[in-house]
Amino acid sequence: MSSTASGNARMNREKSQQIFAKAKQLMPGGVNSPARAFGGVGGDPIVFDRAEGAYLYDVDGNKYIDYIGSWGPMILGHRHPRVVDAVKRAADRAFSFGAPSVGENILAQLIIDLVPSIEMVRLVNSGTEATMSAIRVARGFTGRAGIVKFAGNYHGHVDSLLVAAGSAAATLGVPNSPGVTPGTTQDTHIGRYNDVPHLEQLFAQHGSEIAAVIFEPVVGNMGCVIPSPEFLRSLREITRKHGALLICDEVMTGFRVSIGGAQQLYGIEPDLTTLGKIVGGGMPIGAYGGRADVMKHVLPAGKVFQAGTLSGNPIATAAGIATLEQLRETPPYEYLEKISAQLEAGLAREATQANIPHVITRVGSMLTLFFSSVRPQDWETASQSNTARYASYFWGLADRGIYMPCSQYEALFISAAHTPEDIEATIRSAAEVFKTLA
Ligand SMILES: Cc1ncc(COP(=O)(O)O)c(C=O)c1O
Numbered sequence: 272m273s274s275t276a277s278g279n280a281r282m283n284r285e286k287s288q289q290i291f292a293k294a295k296q297l298m299p300g301g302v303n304s305p306a307r308a309f310g311g312v313g314g315d316p317i318v319f320d321r322a323e324g325a326y327l328y329d330v331d332g333n334k335y336i337d338y339i340g341s342w343g344p345m346i347l348g349h350r351h352p353r354v355v356d357a358v359k360r361a362a363d364r365a366f367s368f369g370a371p372s373v374g375e376n377i378l379a380q381l382i383i384d385l386v387p388s389i390e391m392v393r394l395v396n397s398g399t400e401a402t403m404s405a406i407r408v409a410r411g412f413t414g415r416a417g418i419v420k421f422a423g424n425y426h427g428h429v430d431s432l433l434v435a436a437g438s439a440a441a442t443l444g445v446p447n448s449p450g451v452t453p454g455t456t457q458d459t460h461i462g463r464y465n466d467v468p469h470l471e472q473l474f475a476q477h478g479s480e481i482a483a484v485i486f487e488p489v490v491g492n493m494g495c496v497i498p499s500p501e502f503l504r505s506l507r508e509i510t511r512k513h514g515a516l517l518i519c520d521e522v523m524t525g526f527r528v529s530i531g532g533a534q535q536l537y538g539i540e541p542d543l544t545t546l547g548k549i550v551g552g553g554m555p556i557g558a559y560g561g562r563a564d565v566m567k568h569v570l571p572a573g574k575v576f577q578a579g580t581l582s583g584n585p586i587a588t589a590a591g592i593a594t595l596e597q598l599r600e601t602p603p604y605e606y607l608e609k610i611s612a613q614l615e616a617g618l619a620r621e622a623t624q625a626n627i628p629h630v631i632t633r634v635g636s637m638l639t640l641f642f643s644s645v646r647p648q649d650w651e652t653a654s655q656s657n658t659a660r661y662a663s664y665f666w667g668l669a670d671r672g673i674y675m676p677c678s679q680y681e682a683l684f685i686s687a688a689h690t691p692e693d694i695e696a697t698i699r700s701a702a703e704v705f706k707t708l709a
């Protein structure tokens with residue numbers, strides 16, 4: 272059986288295709304964010320109707336095991352009863368105050384308690400707002416303009432960070448977006464992930480102008496790429512030595528790779544941390560926080576402007592609180608490690624059996640199968656993967672009811688709602704698909 276770029280006869284997706292055809296007339300590319308446009312795998316995106324636990328249901332009634340979890344937030348699975356209940360109760364009280372509310376204190380306290388380096392935090396509405404604001408605070412605090420980011424890392428669609436960007440920017444071939452002016456990016460220096468000598472060189476040349484280094488502590492946006500201990504150590508040492516701040520972008524890894532994020536897992540001590548995704552339990556929230564002496568520069572405690580009509584929204588904070596409390600009271604991390612290792616081992620075994628060159632990278636419940644013989648450590652090596660083969664793999668699995676990320680350059684996510692049987696079913700389907708790829 273052959274899988275084409277738009278799937279095959281195994282599944283009827285007629286309604287999905289009709290709805291997406293209409294969407295293309297209404298929204299650019301038919302989507303509200305390019306990561307979901309299937310540009311990396313071809314064919315039409317699948318239109319969804321509902322989700323429950325580890326499963327997605329499309330508008331044609333097809334069921335899928337979900338490995339994107341809304342690109343990370345759904346670590347408890349979809350519609351966890353505790354989160355649903357919290358959101359319903361919040362909606363009964365108010366949709367938005369535009370004024371202080373008690374939920375903000377509870378969520379802020381949870382974040383401060385759980386994320387080791389955060390002493391003070393501000394809630395925003397997305398990961399993009401979090402990284403944009405953290406960069407501004409770092410610049411305001413240090414009085415410097417320069418920032419360092421790494422090729423293939425993605426920090427949302429902040430103008431100054433849309434340079435050599437990962438995720439959909441890499442998938443769709445626009446790592447440097449039109450509309451971002453040279454003036455906006457002239458202070459952005461591009462590092463190579465895991466390359467300590469190159470980082471030293473950047474600081475030797477520009478050290479006194481650099482306000483901050485921002486990085487993904489486990490990259491998810493060029494596929495899953497794992498940091499070396501030397502790289503993490505040198506990030507901290509070099510920034511400290513040159514008076515620059517270290518911004519750990521934990522939008523994806525926060526509450527995911529451990530309850531305290533990658534900084535807890537690896538013992539990183541950033542000055543500022545950015546959060547998103549899980550912190551809102553599937554509702555739109557982001558947060559940035561860190562050293563109190565730095566955060567006290569944010570208006571109105573200090574002078575660095577940052578604001579938001581819906582920031583601290585009571586329904587979104589309720590979802591975030593319920594999610595973080597559930598993670599704290601019933602930590603799923605051991606279970607996630609077990610079933611994620613099961614998936615890794617099964618995929619590796621079947622790919623090897625089918626003679627498919629591959630490398631699997633994984634940290635906890637973040638995983639990528641690269642169709643490559645080179646272990647990815649940076650964008651240069653990650654981008655050597657056979658993306659055409661990934662596209663066939665994606666559709667082969669989609670047609671068997673397994674929904675993987677629609678790009679080689681996105682990590683997959685496993686949730687606490689996935690069962691060992693879901694994982695085994697995924698491995699069995701992957702085994703079938705690998706045989707069609709050779
Ligand atoms: C590491 C990282 N930072 C920032 C963002 C931006 O977050 P958002 O899409 O919520 O703006 C994302 C994901 O999109 C991300 O993966």
Ligand SMILES: NCC(=O)CCC(=O)O
Pocket residue numbers: 304305306307342425438439491492681
């Ligand atoms: N890893 C990339 C994202 O999480 C972005 C999702 C989106 O923009 O829909």
